[in-house]
Amino acid sequence: MKGHTAWRDVAISAVALIAVLAIPLLHRSPAFEDFIIRLSAMALFASSLNLLVGNAGMVSFGHGMFYGLGAYTFALTMQLTNVSLPVAAVLAVAATTFAALCVGAICVRLSTDYFAFITLAVQMLFYSVIISWQTLTGGDQGLRGGIPRREIFGFELTSQLHLYQFCAVVAVLGLLALRHISASPFGQTLRMIRDNEDRASFLGIVLWRARLWAFTIAGGFAGLGGVLAALFVSGAYPELADWPNSGQAIFAVMLGGVNSFLGPVLGAAILLALNDVVTRFTEYYGLVLGIVILVFAVGLRRGVLDFVRSAWPGGAR
Amino acid sequence: MDLDALGSCLATPACVVTQTTSGLIVGMLLFLVAAGVTLIFGVLKIVNFAHGTFYMLGGYVAYTALGVTDSYTLAVLSGTLAMALFGALFERTLISRFYGANVLMQLLICYAVVLIFDDVVKIVWGPEFHAMGMPPAFQVPPFFIAGGVVPPFYAVLIGIAALIAIVLGLGLSLTRFGKTVRAAAINPQMVSTLGVNTTVLFATVFAIGGGLAGLAGALAAPVRSLSPGMGFSILIESFIVTVIGGMGSVAGALVSALLIGMVRGFGTIGFPKFTDGLIYIVMIAILILRPQGLFGRRS
Numbered sequence: 001m002k003g004h005t006a007w008r009d010v011a012i013s014a015v016a017l018i019a020v021l022a023i024p025l026l027h028r029s030p031a032f033e034d035f036i037i038r039l040s041a042m043a044l045f046a047s048s049l050n051l052l053v054g055n056a057g058m059v060s061f062g063h064g065m066f067y068g069l070g071a072y073t074f075a076l077t078m079q080l081t082n083v084s085l086p087v088a089a090v091l092a093v094a095a096t097t098f099a100a101l102c103v104g105a106i107c108v109r110l111s112t113d114y115f116a117f118i119t120l121a122v123q124m125l126f127y128s129v130i131i132s133w134q135t136l137t138g139g140d141q142g143l144r145g146g147i148p149r150r151e152i153f154g155f156e157l158t159s160q161l162h163l164y165q166f167c168a169v170v171a172v173l174g175l176l177a178l179r180h181i182s183a184s185p186f187g188q189t190l191r192m193i194r195d196n197e198d199r200a201s202f203l204g205i206v207l208w209r210a211r212l213w214a215f216t217i218a219g220g221f222a223g224l225g226g227v228l229a230a231l232f233v234s235g236a237y238p239e240l241a242d243w244p245n246s247g248q249a250i251f252a253v254m255l256g257g258v259n260s261f262l263g264p265v266l267g268a269a270i271l272l273a274l275n276d277v278v279t280r281f282t283e284y285y286g287l288v289l290g291i292v293i294l295v296f297a298v299g300l301r302r303g304v305l306d307f308v309r310s311a312w313p314g315g316a317r
Numbered sequence: 318m319d320l321d322a323l324g325s326c327l328a329t330p331a332c333v334v335t336q337t338t339s340g341l342i343v344g345m346l347l348f349l350v351a352a353g354v355t356l357i358f359g360v361l362k363i364v365n366f367a368h369g370t371f372y373m374l375g376g377y378v379a380y381t382a383l384g385v386t387d388s389y390t391l392a393v394l395s396g397t398l399a400m401a402l403f404g405a406l407f408e409r410t411l412i413s414r415f416y417g418a419n420v421l422m423q424l425l426i427c428y429a430v431v432l433i434f435d436d437v438v439k440i441v442w443g444p445e446f447h448a449m450g451m452p453p454a455f456q457v458p459p460f461f462i463a464g465g466v467v468p469p470f471y472a473v474l475i476g477i478a479a480l481i482a483i484v485l486g487l488g489l490s491l492t493r494f495g496k497t498v499r500a501a502a503i504n505p506q507m508v509s510t511l512g513v514n515t516t517v518l519f520a521t522v523f524a525i526g527g528g529l530a531g532l533a534g535a536l537a538a539p540v541r542s543l544s545p546g547m548g549f550s551i552l553i554e555s556f557i558v559t560v561i562g563g564m565g566s567v568a569g570a571l572v573s574a575l576l577i578g579m580v581r582g583f584g585t586i587g588f589p590k591f592t593d594g595l596i597y598i599v600m601i602a603i604l605i606l607r608p609q610g611l612f613g614r615r616s
Contacts, residue, residue, distance in 0.1 A: 059421060106605060112420070113364070114608050117560045121600045124553070128594035243553070247428060254425050284440065290432035297425050298414065 009179050017172045024161055033164040035276065037232050039269055040171030044225035046252035046264035047178050048218045053250070054258035055182050056214045057194030058108070059116045062123030063249055065103070066219040068241025069126070070096045070226025072137060075236040078147045093223045100219020101212070108211040123246060130238045142237035147230065167228050174224050179261055181217060190214055255296060257303025266305050323587030334465025336582040342471055342540065344578020345478035349533035350551055351558035351570040352485060353526030359502045359565030360522045363412060364420070366427035368530055368555060369548025370434045375400045375531025376538040376547070377442055380449050389452035389539075396535030397528045404527020405520045412523070413516075431548070438545040449538040474536050481529070482571050489567060498522060502565065557596060561603045563613025573611060 024033060045067050052058040074092035077083060083091070107118050130137045137143055181187055189210055193200045201207055230236050239245060248271065249264075256267025271289075278288045300307045326332040350372050357365050379396035383389060407430065415423050455470040489495035501508045501518055509515040533551075541547070558577055562569025577596055584592035603610065 053421065106601070110604065110608050113564065114560070114604055116420075117556065118601060118604045120553075121557070121560075121597045121604070125594055125597035125601065128591060128597065132590040132594065250421065251425065251428065254421050258421075284436040286432035287436035287440075290429040290436070293425055293429035293432070294411075297422060297429065298411070301418075301422070 005183065006180065009176060009183075013172050013176045013179075017168060020168045020172075021165060024164060028161075030160065031276075033160055035272060037160075037164055037167045037228070039265075039272055040167040041225045041228035041232060042248075042252065042268040042272060043265040044171055044174045044178075044228065045222050046249045046256070046268045047175055047261075048221035048225065049249045050253045050258060050261075050264045051178060051182060051187075051190075051214055051218045051221070053253050054263070055187055055194065056190040056211060057112075058211060058214065059112060059250075060119040060215070060218075061116045061243065061246055061250070062103075062119030062121070063218070063222055064241050064243060064246035065119075065123035065126045066096050066100055066222035067226040067229065067245065067249075068130070068236070068238070069099055070223030071230035071236040071240050072130070072143065072226075073223070074227045075143050075147050075230045076136070079143070079145060089224075089227045092227050093220050096223025096226070097216055097220035100223075101216045104212045104215035104219070108215055109208050120243060120246075123241065123243060127238060127241050127243075130241060137236075137238075140238055142239075143235045146234045163231060167231070170224065170228060174221060175265065178221055182261060186210070186213070251293065253303075255293070255303055257306030257309075260303070260305040260309060263303050263305040267303065270304070319589065320587055323583065326583070326586045329464075331464030331466075332586075334462045334467065336586065337579070338465065338467050338471055338475075338582075340578040340580075340582025341475050341575070342578070343581045344575040345475050346533050346537050347551070347554055347558055347577060348571050348574035349478055349481060349529045349536070351555040351562070351574055352482075352567055353529040354555050355559045355562065355565055355567060355570045356498075356522060357526045358559065360498055360505075361408075361412075361416070361519055363416075363423055364556075365412075365526070366424055366552065367407065367430040367434075368526070369550075369552030370431050371400045371404060371527045371530035371548070372534040372537075372551050373438065373543075373545070373548035374403065374434060375534030376449075376543050377438055377447075377534075378531070379535035379538050380442070380447055380543055383449065383452075389454065393532065393535040396538075397532040400531025400534070401524040401528030403531075405524040407527070408520050408523035413519070435545045435548075442543070442545075444545060447543040449543065451539050455539075470539060474540070477536065481532070482567075485567055554596075557600050559610075561600055561610055563610025565614075566610065566612035569610055569612030 020036060045063070049060065049063045052060050052063070070092050073095045074088055077088040077091055078085070081088075103119070103122050107115055107122070110118055131140050133139070182190075189200070189205060192203075193205065193207060193210060197207055200210075226236075226240065229240060252267035252271050253264045254267065255270055256265065257263030260266075274289060274292065275285065278285050282288065296304070302310075326336060350368060353371070354365055354368050357363055357368075375396040378399045379392040382395040383392035386392065386395075411426050411430070412423070415426060451470060455468070455473070457469055459466045459468045460472075461467070487495075489499060497508065497513055497518065501513070501515060501522075505515055508518075534548075554577065558570055558574045561576065562571070562573035576599070580596055580599060581592055584595050588595055607613075
């Protein structure tokens with residue numbers, strides 16, 4: 001990846017960030033701000049998963065574990081200690097990254113199907129620990145009592161506007177970092193492993209080491225998404241680490257497109273918007289979502305952004 | 318954790334019998350569902366994430382059929398046949414478009430079907446729990462083995478599932494159809510070249526898998542309550558069973574389903590809050606020590 005594309009990415013994200021930050025100055029809409037806050041958590045979650053799915057070809061069914069772990073670590077640190085918010089967030093991401101390293105060390109050597117199942121099993125084990133360790137996590141009721149929102153740099157996160165700005169900045173910076181990683185030689189290595197692992201191996205790449213790195217990094221970014229989710233719900237719930245949540249991320253990735261960096265973000269936005277719109281009209285959200293997925297999957301046979309880029313001759317790289 | 322309770326249970330025959338029976342029930346139902354998953358995976362290389370839906374629909378169809386015909390036998394038969402038909406239809410209309418495609422695409426299709434039918438069930442049968450009730454023929458006093466209570470229906474259920482296991486095992490190893498299925502699992506192109514209509518074969522395998530899940534749902538309906546989304550937990554467990562037993566191995570599915578059943582039966586006494594966790598630990602240990610599963614072939 002050449003230098004000018006890196007600058008282009010920075011420019012695009014700067015423009016996007018400025019646009020997102022400018023909207024509330026022109027028009028305040030609590031529903032929209034809510035949407036962006038949720039999207040920033042979900043976008044980080046889905047994009048980090050796509051580092052595994054799209055780039056490395058590793059289908060993890062247990063990515064929700066790191067999302068949940070980030071949320072719980074962050075919320076617990078804030079509740080039990082007096083550290084400031086950024087410190088707690090860094091701590092949560094560090095803990096999640098370390099957990100991903102440990103889980104990855106067990107999982108990454110297994111082949112595709114078994115990798116998917118073992119990540120799912122580890123996640124469900126983590127979920128059962130959350131449920132059964134009631135004294136610490138509040139069990140199936142979730143961690144309640146709220147997160148003390150201490151002021152950071154003059155930001156008061158109890159105000160929705162400030163939370164909105166905070167989440168938007170964190171999400172854009174996080175996505176930019178992920179983009180940088182996936183465009184780096186390391187990202188290229190992952191795609192080579194995905195396409196032909198034997199060739200990669202012959203070229204001297206230690207497969208498990210590259211995969212373990214990818215898994216660890218992806219876990220860390222999912223943890224960052226979890227921190228934002230914890231801020232939004234003001235606590236942490238076992239559902240964040242349950243498997244339907246991992247499923248959500250997989251569908252966001254698939255719906256948006258695995259081969260486009262922004263695909264998962266678009267997928268997450270579609271899922272969230274669909275949820276918001278459909279639940280307003282009918283209680284049968286699953287029915288509508290299922291039909292939409294079927295139409296996309298049977299009709300396009302790939303993610304929306306991948307489809308658009310392949311249909312657009314100049315756009316596809 | 319309550320190891321004392323587990324110890325004292327293991328010391329009393331009555332408790333051992335009761336927990337073994339409930340473990341067998343869980344295990345046998347799980348086997349019926351997992352046998353379909355493993356069969357479909359073995360032949361079609363498709364991980365059917367919609368298998369829990371067959372189980373759920375089988376239960377609901379049986380529930381309605383019981384109301385119409387007033388015969389539990391007919392209810393079980395209609396649940397089984399309806400799901401066999403549904404399985405073949407599902408394979409022909411959706412799954413067959415995605416052979417050889419990305420695993421995630423197949424997953425997406427299956428998940429869409431799960432979502433749709435969970436809501437269809439809500440629309441047709443309502444979101445509330447339904448209890449089918451024990452069929453009148455089985456509303457007789459339970460018999461006792463060494464002081465442990467065994468309801469007759471449980472014995473029949475375990476018997477039917479065991480019979481299915483035998484029929485499935487013998488059918489796969491001895492009959493011409495079974496041999497064709499096993500050959501197709503290894504090399505479908507070659508089987509097709511030899512003049513076997515693999516399109517029909519694949520649909521049939523899916524129908525058998527769906528029928529087994531429907532049968533499990535219909536058999537489970539008097540024991541458990543019916544609710545939308547009931548297929549979800551059995552789906553996860555049947556995957557665990559499939560993975561532990563070895564993907565594609567019916568014998569492995571039987572052994573590991575019974576193993577999981579026993580862990581559930583006795584785990585609820587020793588580790589009431591961590592039974593699920595226990596099962597995941599077993600699965601993780603197996604995957605690390607023997608990734609191909611207990612009965613799986615190393616690929």
